Amino acid sequence: xxxxxxxxxxxxxxxxxxxxxxxxxxxxxxxxxxxxxxxxxxxxxxxxxxxxxxxxxxxxxxxxxxxxxxxxxxxxxxxxxxxxxxxxxxxxxxxxxxxxxxxxxxxxxxxxxxxxxxxxxxxxxxxxxxxxxxxxxxxxxxxxxxxxxxxxxxxxxxxxxxxxxxxxxxxxxxxxxxxxxxxxxxxxxxxxxxxxxxxxxxxxxxxxxxxxxxxxxxxxxxxxxxxxxxxxxxxxxxxxxxxxxxxxxxxxxxxxxxxxxxxxxxxxxxxxxxxxxxxxxxxxx
Amino acid sequence: xxxxxxxxxxxxxxxxxxxxxxxxxxxxxxxxxxxxxxxxxxxxxxxxxxxxxxxxxxxxxxxxxxxxxxxxxxxxxxxxxxxxxxxxxxxxxxxxxxxxxxxxxxxxxxxxxxxxxxxxxxxxxxxxxxxxxxxxxxxxxxxxxxxxxxxxxxxxxxxxxxxxxxxxxxxxxxxxxxxxxxxxxxxxxxxxxxxxxxxxxxxxxxxxxxxxxxxxxxxxxxxxxxxxxxxxxx
Amino acid sequence: xxxxxxxxxxxxxxxxxxxxxxxxxxxxxxxxxxxxxxxxxxxxxxxxxxxxxxxxxxxxxxxxxxxxxxxxxxxxxxxxxxxxxxxxxxxxxxxxxxxxxxxxxxxxxxxxxxxxxxxxxxxxxxxxxxxxxxxxxxxxxxxxxxxxxxxxxxxxxxxxxxxxxxxxxxxxxxxxxxxxxxxxxxxxxxxxxxxxxxxxxxxxxxxxxxxxxxxxxxxxxxxxxxxxxxxxxxxxxxxx
Numbered sequence: 001x002x003x004x005x006x007x008x009x010x011x012x013x014x015x016x017x018x019x020x021x022x023x024x025x026x027x028x029x030x031x032x033x034x035x036x037x038x039x040x041x042x043x044x045x046x047x048x049x050x051x052x053x054x055x056x057x058x059x060x061x062x063x064x065x066x067x068x069x070x071x072x073x074x075x076x077x078x079x080x081x082x083x084x085x086x087x088x089x090x091x092x093x094x095x096x097x098x099x100x101x102x103x104x105x106x107x108x109x110x111x112x113x114x115x116x117x118x119x120x121x122x123x124x125x126x127x128x129x130x131x132x133x134x135x136x137x138x139x140x141x142x143x144x145x146x147x148x149x150x151x152x153x154x155x156x157x158x159x160x161x162x163x164x165x166x167x168x169x170x171x172x173x174x175x176x177x178x179x180x181x182x183x184x185x186x187x188x189x190x191x192x193x194x195x196x197x198x199x200x201x202x203x204x205x206x207x208x209x210x211x212x213x214x215x216x217x218x219x220x221x222x223x224x225x226x227x228x229x230x231x232x233x234x235x236x237x238x239x240x241x242x243x244x245x246x247x248x249x250x251x252x253x254x255x256x257x258x259x260x261x262x263x264x265x266x267x268x269x270x271x272x273x274x275x276x277x278x279x280x281x282x283x284x285x
Numbered sequence: 286x287x288x289x290x291x292x293x294x295x296x297x298x299x300x301x302x303x304x305x306x307x308x309x310x311x312x313x314x315x316x317x318x319x320x321x322x323x324x325x326x327x328x329x330x331x332x333x334x335x336x337x338x339x340x341x342x343x344x345x346x347x348x349x350x351x352x353x354x355x356x357x358x359x360x361x362x363x364x365x366x367x368x369x370x371x372x373x374x375x376x377x378x379x380x381x382x383x384x385x386x387x388x389x390x391x392x393x394x395x396x397x398x399x400x401x402x403x404x405x406x407x408x409x410x411x412x413x414x415x416x417x418x419x420x421x422x423x424x425x426x427x428x429x430x431x432x433x434x435x436x437x438x439x440x441x442x443x444x445x446x447x448x449x450x451x452x453x454x455x456x457x458x459x460x461x462x463x464x465x466x467x468x469x470x471x472x473x474x475x476x477x478x479x480x481x482x483x484x485x486x487x488x489x490x491x492x493x494x495x496x497x498x499x500x501x502x503x504x505x506x507x508x509x510x511x512x513x514x515x516x517x518x519x
Numbered sequence: 520x521x522x523x524x525x526x527x528x529x530x531x532x533x534x535x536x537x538x539x540x541x542x543x544x545x546x547x548x549x550x551x552x553x554x555x556x557x558x559x560x561x562x563x564x565x566x567x568x569x570x571x572x573x574x575x576x577x578x579x580x581x582x583x584x585x586x587x588x589x590x591x592x593x594x595x596x597x598x599x600x601x602x603x604x605x606x607x608x609x610x611x612x613x614x615x616x617x618x619x620x621x622x623x624x625x626x627x628x629x630x631x632x633x634x635x636x637x638x639x640x641x642x643x644x645x646x647x648x649x650x651x652x653x654x655x656x657x658x659x660x661x662x663x664x665x666x667x668x669x670x671x672x673x674x675x676x677x678x679x680x681x682x683x684x685x686x687x688x689x690x691x692x693x694x695x696x697x698x699x700x701x702x703x704x705x706x707x708x709x710x711x712x713x714x715x716x717x718x719x720x721x722x723x724x725x726x727x728x729x730x731x732x733x734x735x736x737x738x739x740x741x742x743x744x745x746x747x748x749x750x751x752x753x754x755x756x757x758x759x
Contacts, residue, residue: 001591001592001609001617002591002592002593002617002618002620002621003582003590003592004584004590004621004625006583006584006589105614105615105618108611108615109614109618109619112615116719120700120719120720120721121721224626226716234723234724235721235722236718236722236723236724236727238719239702239717239718240718241619241714241715241716241717242622243622244622244625244626245712245714246626246712247712247713248712248713249713249731249735252716256724260724296754298664298673298746298749299664299669299672299673300670300671300672300707300709300710301709301746302709314669316629318710323671323672323709325629325670325671326664326667326668326670327664327665327667327749341667343556343665343666343667344667345555345574345667347632373573373574373575373633373636374635413634440667497753
């Protein structure tokens with residue numbers, strides 16, 4: 001059951017008015033232009049114990065993705081494919097309005113949106129994760145952990161996930177006896193088979209203005225948000241409209257092209273960081 | 286000059302464009318975006334003097350100060366009763382709006398009104414920040430001890446009363462029943478006998494079903510006359 | 520199950536429809552006695568019932584908002600609605616769909632008219648054959664109108680898909696499962712506002728724009744049917 005949110009912080013009227021009058025002049029409260037992302041830092045493999053991991057900060061929003069792998073059974077209707085599971089947790093320490101408990105609808109939505117964006121273009125080559133066809137495959141657990149919430153969790157989560165997937169290495173298989181696959185977690189040789197990268201771009205609509213990468217304040221007053229996933233080939237691989245109002249078709253038109261432009265920038269940033277981890281950031285964790 | 290796109294008594298639905306123009310005015314159950322007026326509810330358009338409003342065909346009654354309502358006591362407190370008036374909000378009847386003198390320490394409110402009792406009450410206060418407050422002090426108000434209470438769709442109440450009480454007067458004259466119509470869609474009736482009570486209830490149901498069709502007052506009058514004739518009563 | 524032929528040689532779909540053709544649609548309003556508003560909508564074999572209760576006060580009071588009505592929305596699939604029995608426990612999919620449907624309804628309902636109350640919207644999928652969330656939302660908006668709750672516009676919804684490279688309107692389960700894209704869209708047509716939009720699949724920007732056009736076309740027809748369904752019971756005249 002989905003409820004209108006009741007525990008969000010009260011947005012002071014003054015703040016809302018300020019935000020709107022700034023937007024009229026093409027500015028945002030933190031000095032950004034409407035199409036600018038906040039500073040993005042990507043830290044690779046901060047959690048060596050996980051098979052792959054990445055920490056992404058977009059402004060003050062901090063998201064970590066950790067990847068664990070296991071041997072398991074494939075889905076009955078997909079016997080020749082490995083399994084990718086994407087989950088997200090908005091842990092209580094990330095925001096004063098988060099309560100401990102089962103994942104709330106925002107976390108579930110974010111995980112499912114990112115999952116679909118990866119799955120549809122087959123970013124992870126699941127058919128190459130088969131060990132014993134029909135019986136034993138790799139299960140890739142992709143857990144997205146929101147650590148500090150200042151808006152636009154989806155883009156940070158997607159970026160962290162894609163970086164972690166790129167860094168992930170599978171444990172070595174040291175023996176197969178019948179149905180039993182024995183692995184050695186201390187040895188990691190093969191990278192996860194990936195075919196392309198995917199990023200998401202989230203925009204918010206505030207009145208007549210469309211902005212990229214809303215921070216928490218902007219999210220709270222936005223009429224609606226739109227997340228669009230793009231793969232490295234420039235195709236749309238996922239979309240999700242969020243929020244309690246709507247977009248006109250011309251606003252959508254504008255948003256798609258703007259998101260396409262920003263997606264290219266994000267892909268370039270991701271590739272640069274993967275090639276050269278030192279360009280990314282100083283370690284945060 | 287505003288352009289009005291609907292005729293009087295035309296059925297409209299949420300989102301229907303009713304009128305356009307700089308000086309166009311919208312009434313109840315309409316809303317405006319720029320120079321356009323839209324309907325926000327399923328109902329009958331009412332075009333009066335250049336203002337378009339909607340008479341709802343469905344929906345609950347939102348209480349107004351001064352409304353006479355028939356309420357059902359749903360719980361008894363120390364100093365007040367909680368009353369169901371069939372709206373979005375439960376109403377409150379404070380003890381001092383029902384009794385001359387009241388001592389919360391020695392008096393038990395249950396002695397006066399208990400859960401399940403009907404009352405004819407008036408709304409004395411309603412603003413959106415609190416629940417409606419009722420009173421039963423006043424002429425014609427109080428606990429209902431006899432007769433029958435029936436529920437009708439609140440949106441039909443204006444039709445059951447009629448313009449200048451035309452419909453209500455016909456019902457009273459033709460059936461010789463005492464009738465009090467609560468704005469909240471509850472009607473209290475007290476009839477001389479069962480046959481007349483039965484005819485009255487069916488007449489009210491007929492009004493409920495045909496409220497949107499013109500000529501209803503005549504049809505109801507004829508219906509009651511025919512029923513009385515059929516049953517051989519004056 | 521083997522992938523069936525989704526676009527036949529004659530250009531028609533596996534069930535004989537043209538790419539821009541909706542399934543047979545049936546809508547009934549006010550079918551439940553207890554609910555304040557209700558509707559049953561069928562798109563082909565997909566059957567969904569929606570009921571609305573409210574605005575009403577509920578307890579606990581802390582679950583209300585001081586300046587508007589709170590909307591509680593539940594999208595749920597009956598265990599017998601799918602080929603293989605679905606567990607009654609809410610799945611992550613049902614959680615996500617409850618949210619996106621609620622958000623679409625938030626865009627249309629004048630919640631500010633009923634502070635401190637709750638408007639409950641319950642959507643039950645009785646039989647699932649693709650497009651359950653769009654059918655559910657179409658039914659929910661009829662139920663809200665039937666309940667007499669003020670709203671800006673009806674919400675009409677449909678899912679567009681891409682199968683065997685062709686964009687098609689109102690996909691069924693087979694097309695959803697074996698197609699390349701599934702895009703549910705919902706609009707408030709009078710206000711030209713898109714209040715639900717998701718894409719599950721891969722489209723180029725051009726294809727997306729075309730798909731949206733196709734969706735709009737289907738939505739206008741569904742909108743017309745919704746309006747008819749609402750006025751149907753008021754257009755029957757008694758014998759004079």
